[in-house]
Structures are given as C-alpha cells and as structure tokens.
Amino acid sequence: MSISGYQAFGAGRTVAVIGAGISGVCSAAHLMKQRLRVTVFERSGVAGGVWHYDERIPEDPPYPNETPSKGDYHLSSRGEFAYATPPPEYDTDEDSGVRTRGNTNIADLEVRFSPPGPCYAGLKNNVPTYLMSSVLGPWPEGTEPFVSQKYLEQYIQTLARNHGVDAITLFHTRVDEVRKTPDGTKWEVRSVTLEEGAAGARFTENISHFDLLVVASGHYNMPRIPNIEGLREWKASYPNRVIHSKQYRDPGKYRSQNVVVIGAGVSALDICKEIDGVAKKTYQSVRGGKFDLPASLLPANVVRIHQIKRFALHDDIRSGQPLGDSQAIPGYIVLEDGQVLDNIHRVVVATGYITSYPFLPQLHSDTAPITEAGEDIVVTSDGDMAHNLHRDIFYIGDPTLAFVGVPYHVATFSLFDFQAQAVARVFAAKARLPTREEMRKEYAKRVEEKGYGRGFHSLHAPGHELAYVQELVDWVNSHGAELGEPPMLPHSEEWKKGYDELKARARALFMTPDDRESSGDN
Incomplete structure (x- = not known):
C-alpha cells in the first residue's frame, strides 16, 4: 500500500469522530467493536443529531448565504476561547477565562455556540422505521412505521447508551479546526468546550491528536x-x-x-x-x-x-x-x-443546505467552481457536493479521513450504518482500500456517469441504494475472509422486499397521467 497514512490503520489506533447523530453513533460503536480507541465530539448536550428537538431557534444566516467554509457558527481563532471578538455583553476575566452573563441570557450564548438543528415539534420520518435501523439494535417491538421525532431521537440515544458511545463523547464540545501535524502522521483537533458555572460561561480550548478521523456532522447545518x-x-x-x-x-x-x-x-x-x-x-x-x-x-x-x-x-x-x-x-x-x-x-x-465542513478549511475553496475541485478540495464555492471521496466515504488524498452520512435520498439509519461498518473495518486493517490511482479512476468514472452537483450523491434511482450497499459488503468481505473475520451482512431479504415496495409507491407518486396510461396503471 503506497497511500500516505496507511501506517495509522490497525486495532488500538486513536480515532476522532465529529458528531453524535446516527452517523457518529454508529461509527463510534463499530470502531470500538474493532478495538479502536474512540473519542466523539458533539457540540450540543445530547446524542441525536438532526432528530433532537430544541425549541430554541438558531440565529439568522447571511442573506444570501454563499460561503461554504464559514459553516453555521462563528469559528474561534487558535488561542481564543470561542469567538474572534467576544460578545460585548460578556465580561471576560483574563486570568480565569470566565465570561459573566452581562445583559444576555446564557441560553443565547449556547445557541451561538451550538446552533439548534432543524427539528420541529411535528417532525416525522418519511422512510418507514423498518427500513431505518442499525445492526447495533432493533426498534422497540410495536414501533409504527412513521413516528414522531422523539422516538427517532430515543432510538439513537439508546444505541449510544447501550454501546458505550455516551461514555466516550465530549458533549458541549465543538470542533473548530482540524489539520495534519507537520510530520503528517496525526490529525490535530482543536476543540472548544462550553461549561456553565455560577459565575457564567467558561470556554476551554483543547488540542488533541488522533491517528484517524471520521466526519459525521450531517447535512443539515448550514442553510442555503x-x-x-x-x-x-x-x-x-x-x-x-x-x-x-x-x-x-x-x-x-x-x-x-x-x-x-x-x-x-x-x-x-x-x-x-x-x-x-x-x-x-x-x-x-x-x-x-x-x-x-x-x-x-x-x-x-x-x-x-x-x-x-x-x-x-x-x-x-x-x-x-x-x-x-x-x-x-x-x-x-x-x-x-x-x-x-x-x-x-x-x-x-x-x-436546503450547503455542504460545509468549516473545521477543515484546507479542504474548502470558496472561489473554485464545481468543475474545478482538483484532487484536493472537498467543497467548492457552490457547496453542492463533497468532491474526491472514494465511494462517498474515504478522502482519496488521505484515507485516514473518512466521511459517514454523505449520500442523499436513502434509508439514512441503515445506509449510514453500513458505511460505518466499512470505515471500522478499514481503520482496523480488516479491509484494504484500492490504491490512490485506482480510487481516482473509480471517482472519475462516477463523475462522468452522474455529473457534478447534489445528484452525484443521490441513490434515489431504483436499485442504486441496494447496489451501493452490496458493493460495500462484497468489497469488505473479500478481505475479511482472508483474515478469518466474520462477514459483514448485507440487507436482509425482508428489508429488500420492504424497500422495493417503498420505491414502487414512490414511483407511482411521480408518474404523470400519460405514464399511467402507457403502463396500464389506471
């Protein structure tokens, strides 16, 4: 293997996971099963990601919002606690770093630090629960196909609790910068933790180093x-x-x-x-x-x-x-x-939302058009897609960086769980990636077939999601068998049947009267 960073793979290596939604929880749990040492960074106070309901409302984005690298929050500068310019309504003690409340409620500062997601009180899943599950645990018996957000949030939190993810998660801790160390062997993660005390809010900056990195921060952060x-x-x-x-x-x-x-x-x-x-x-x-x-x-x-x-x-x-x-x-x-x-x-x-990973500014270009990402940039000026990822997961330039949760129009919990399993096997050296040249050829072929834009990550077309997962499973298992690893299981026949029925209903919704007449479906 000639790809830089492969020496970082193997049991016992350290992994940073950014985000504790379904992608982050599944990633962390599967990584731990492979005996990797995991730390999860979650800027809010709970696991659940997009399914956590917070009645508070995030602050307004810019109008228009056209700079993907900025994200949905104010990035701190290295050496500062949270903001390049502290809010004037807060007084900061230079020795302790404590900021007192002043005229602003502490909850307002929390909203700035960790903007609430888009979950609203009446939100329900639009893919049935029997297609949205992780191998880490079933839904409670009797769960209806379509449920309110609180049940989806509870499901994620149950997985996090049962698999020890809560115990290795740093809550109220936001990642503001990630970069490689000068020798290229580690990922340096600069995080900021918000703590409440009797005197007000304390921001603590921390620098930590990891062999491997998983970005599981989701789609729904930066409003378009x-x-x-x-x-x-x-x-x-x-x-x-x-x-x-x-x-x-x-x-x-x-x-x-x-x-x-x-x-x-x-x-x-x-x-x-x-x-x-x-x-x-x-x-x-x-x-x-x-x-x-x-x-x-x-x-x-x-x-x-x-x-x-x-x-x-x-x-x-x-x-x-x-x-x-x-x-x-x-x-x-x-x-x-x-x-x-x-x-x-x-x-x-x-x-909708803009693809944005503000903690990885070196992988952004706010000026390059979508067709000119080159071999290094992940997000171009349009923010419509994530470039240069092998199978929508591994950063081709350095596969010690993986993204879980990039695809659109999928049974999210299920598909992201398969991605998480694949990442865990690769990071534990239980599956081998192709060479960089092979990954680039495969990526270029996908661009030629699907074109640039949000549709590049869509698995909406009939059979595409099933094929994507089967390819992941076949690839992982082809290496695992050599090492005596138990196989990664594909979708069950029951799941496939439910998926086919869902897709058939969806196709019927999109059919025009002429389509129905030609198909005899009247």
Whole structure:
C-alpha cells in the first residue's frame, strides 16, 4: 500500500469522530467493536443529531448565504476561547477565562455556540422505521412505521447508551479546526468546550491528536439562502417575517396569514402540510428541478407557483416599520412567469443546505467552481457536493479521513450504518482500500456517469441504494475472509422486499397521467 497514512490503520489506533447523530453513533460503536480507541465530539448536550428537538431557534444566516467554509457558527481563532471578538455583553476575566452573563441570557450564548438543528415539534420520518435501523439494535417491538421525532431521537440515544458511545463523547464540545501535524502522521483537533458555572460561561480550548478521523456532522447545518433579487431587503426590513426552514418550529405564528414557501423538497412539503388549516393561504414556489416532490402530495389549500424572480418593497412605506400580526409585508413578489403576488405575511426559505465542513478549511475553496475541485478540495464555492471521496466515504488524498452520512435520498439509519461498518473495518486493517490511482479512476468514472452537483450523491434511482450497499459488503468481505473475520451482512431479504415496495409507491407518486396510461396503471 503506497497511500500516505496507511501506517495509522490497525486495532488500538486513536480515532476522532465529529458528531453524535446516527452517523457518529454508529461509527463510534463499530470502531470500538474493532478495538479502536474512540473519542466523539458533539457540540450540543445530547446524542441525536438532526432528530433532537430544541425549541430554541438558531440565529439568522447571511442573506444570501454563499460561503461554504464559514459553516453555521462563528469559528474561534487558535488561542481564543470561542469567538474572534467576544460578545460585548460578556465580561471576560483574563486570568480565569470566565465570561459573566452581562445583559444576555446564557441560553443565547449556547445557541451561538451550538446552533439548534432543524427539528420541529411535528417532525416525522418519511422512510418507514423498518427500513431505518442499525445492526447495533432493533426498534422497540410495536414501533409504527412513521413516528414522531422523539422516538427517532430515543432510538439513537439508546444505541449510544447501550454501546458505550455516551461514555466516550465530549458533549458541549465543538470542533473548530482540524489539520495534519507537520510530520503528517496525526490529525490535530482543536476543540472548544462550553461549561456553565455560577459565575457564567467558561470556554476551554483543547488540542488533541488522533491517528484517524471520521466526519459525521450531517447535512443539515448550514442553510442555503439563494441570491434572489430583493430577498435580502425583505429580510433586513422585516427579519421575523422571513426565515429559513431550519428556524421553523411550529405552525402557530402562521395563523390566518398568507405564506410563501420556497422549495420543493421534503422540508418544504412538511411545512406546507404543517401550516395547512392554520395559514389562510400557502404558496409553494418551485424551480422545476429533477428532485422536486410532486404537487399531488400538497394539501388542497396550497398553490404551487413558479420560481420567484424578485422581491420588492413599496417605495412609500418606511422600511423596518413594525407590523401587526394581521399586517402583510408592504411589498410584492414577481414570479418568473410574470405573475405578481401581494398581501404576503411570511416567507419560509426551504431551499436546503450547503455542504460545509468549516473545521477543515484546507479542504474548502470558496472561489473554485464545481468543475474545478482538483484532487484536493472537498467543497467548492457552490457547496453542492463533497468532491474526491472514494465511494462517498474515504478522502482519496488521505484515507485516514473518512466521511459517514454523505449520500442523499436513502434509508439514512441503515445506509449510514453500513458505511460505518466499512470505515471500522478499514481503520482496523480488516479491509484494504484500492490504491490512490485506482480510487481516482473509480471517482472519475462516477463523475462522468452522474455529473457534478447534489445528484452525484443521490441513490434515489431504483436499485442504486441496494447496489451501493452490496458493493460495500462484497468489497469488505473479500478481505475479511482472508483474515478469518466474520462477514459483514448485507440487507436482509425482508428489508429488500420492504424497500422495493417503498420505491414502487414512490414511483407511482411521480408518474404523470400519460405514464399511467402507457403502463396500464389506471
């Protein structure tokens, strides 16, 4: 093996795992099963990731949001406790590093330190639970196919507790910088821990070193805010009336109001359903993209409209003037087809998220276009995908770095668990990666077949997820057999049957009347 870093593989090596959602918990548990020494870094106070409900709302992202390397929080500088410029409302004792509350509630500082995720009170899974499971443990007997977020969060937390992941997790600890040591043999992780005490908040910076690194920080951190003409002005003038879907929590504030939801993905659909019967009228603005969910899924009171061309405010209205609950935003929206909407009270920007790993700035380029990532960059200026990963997992330039949870349109818990098993076997030297040259050839072939963009990681097409997992299993087992390792088990026949049924239902939803007629499905 000629790839730099292979000497780091093997039982007993140290591994840092960033994130304690389903990807991080599965990764940590499988790594420990392979007798690797694991530390998990989790910026919030609990395991659960995107399924943890926090009623607090993250702060506004920039409008537009176009710099992937910035992430969704303020990165600290080396040698500082949390912020390059400490919030002025906090007093810092230079000797102890303690910051007192001042005029800001400690909870507000926690929100800045660890922005809450997009989970809202009514969130449910959209893939049935019997397809979303880890080999680490079954769902409780009698679990329904579709359940509220609290049951998904509990499932993750049960896995973390039962497999010792909680015990090796540093909670309230955010990773702000990861880089290789000068000799290239270790990953240096700079983390910041937020602790509450009687005197206020204490930030502690720590530097630690690891042989191996797993990034399991998830998809849903950095909101994507499109650069639509006038949207920034609407947000600046009426900040509480324009939000990203990450900030949505419940339908109450939309009562008897006219709402525009921008986007045609799962979040947009869920919010349209949540506010149906509460809002007076809901408009869903879509671009007509490949992965748009069909309008047939929308409630009857929701009107699907064209892409928005621009937002405008009336010239005769003083910008920023407070609005009563019943008052609409004093402006109008122009659509690409020329239609004009007015009397709009609220806008929800449900346009998804930007791929971002701000703690790895050396793997970002905020200027390179998507086609010019080269052989080193993982995230280009668009933030649409993760480049240079072998099988969406191993960083080709240095495979001591792995990512778990990159693919889209999958049965998340199940697929990420398979990825975690593969990483654990490789990191424990129980499976061998191809040479760098072979990995680059395979990656280039995928780019040629799938093109660049978010769809590069999609396993939405029939059979793609099954094929991806089977390839992982076959590859891992081809090496494990030589070492006398127990085989990594593929999807069960029962799972495959349930998956095929789910895909058949999904295809039916996307069929047009002409499709149904030609297939005889009327």
